[in-house]
Amino acid sequence: MNAAAAELEAYLHEHIPLSRAMQVSVVEAGVDGVLLRAPLAPNINHRETVFGGSASAVAILAAWSLLHLRLRAEGLASRLVIQRNSMEYLHAITSDFSARASSATGSEWQRFVEALRRKGRARTCASARLFVDDDVAARLSGEFVAIDVDKR
16 A cells, blocks of 8 residues: 555544444545445445445545645635545445546636636546446446635
8 A cells, every 4th residue: 555545544434433333444545547346245234245335435525636646736725525426336335345536637727726726616527436346336426516725
């Protein structure tokens, strides 16, 4: 685990206690992508598969984490919250799993950053895919809102 991944994991476990209870670990962390991993045992349901709420929570954490890192790299202190999301479950998750996040890039990201700087509030989309080994097991699409803490 590199320093950025360790720092993000510590932040998540301290500020989002559910991430610690779910034993979420940060494998990769950077402005180009975030990869989280979670074991089956603390996220299991009565069917011995990953509980849907756990799967959704890990996907949201991955997307939120990527946006958090990107905002911090832009020098923007903001409150970042999810506004809405949809989750598509492709098949049951029967073992440890991972979540890889992606978000807007290029001009779309720049419009988001400019709106946040100008208005103190902006919306953007981010997505995450859940994997078991190399197979996609679920997909999250989320809309997040950032509020500039200095303009509140």
